[in-house]
Amino acid sequence: MNDHLLNLLHCSVDLNRSDLKYDKAFTEESLKEDWSVKSGYWKTEDGKLFGESDSSGGGMIFSKAEYPHDLVMEFTASLAEPSTHDLDFMWHATWDEEKRIRNAGYVVGINGWWEQKVGFEKAPENRLYAATPLFEAKPNKEYKIIAGTVEGLCFLFINGGLIMEMRDPDPIDFTKHPFVGFETYQSRIMVWGLKIWKPYVVKRELKYTDEF
Secondary structure, three states: OOOOOEEEEEEEHHHHHHHEEEEEEHHHHHHHHHHEEEEEEEEEEEEEEEEEEOOOOOOEEEEEEOOOOOOEEEEEEEOOOOOOOOOOEEEEEEEOOOOOOOOOOOEEEEEEEEOOOOEEEOOOOOEEEEEEEOOOOOOOOOEEEEEEEEEEEEEEEEEEEEEEEOOOOOOOOOOOOEEEEEEOOOOEEEEEEEEEEOOOEOOOOOOOOOOO
């Protein structure tokens, strides 16, 4: 796979022509300026963001910047030993300050849903859900992750391979839910090299060639 060309159903995202909206190393300064810790424990070290759940089992951090458009998140991440599950992140999201819970959002779970699955769920109802047990992350191993939504199509690439696509027939209104974030659930994670793009989308015409 060309790292800058994401081939999806009926379209491609060209990162070379996409609009780069965020590209900063994680530092204590950027953590204070660019991020809002909602729960759990979050710190930075050597350009990496470290997240750990609190006693409630959860941990969430949200961007302060708004991204009211289709977007692509690109970063490297790993599960921090001894943690083996729930390397999670989200976009088109908001936080409910009154209830102290996530409101809307597309949530990716890697080694999630109690049985080491990878996939998507759409908050807050979580009735739209798609996952597979065919990919499993290993603790302390680095994974290059590219994920996002274009025209209602959610997608996830890990280490250059397309893991999953999911089309939402009723996409989240990103003008009302414009934030991105990271999440832990009884887990510890590390994230670095984050880039956020407004994607440049090219239509694809897909067809079969004659085989017989």
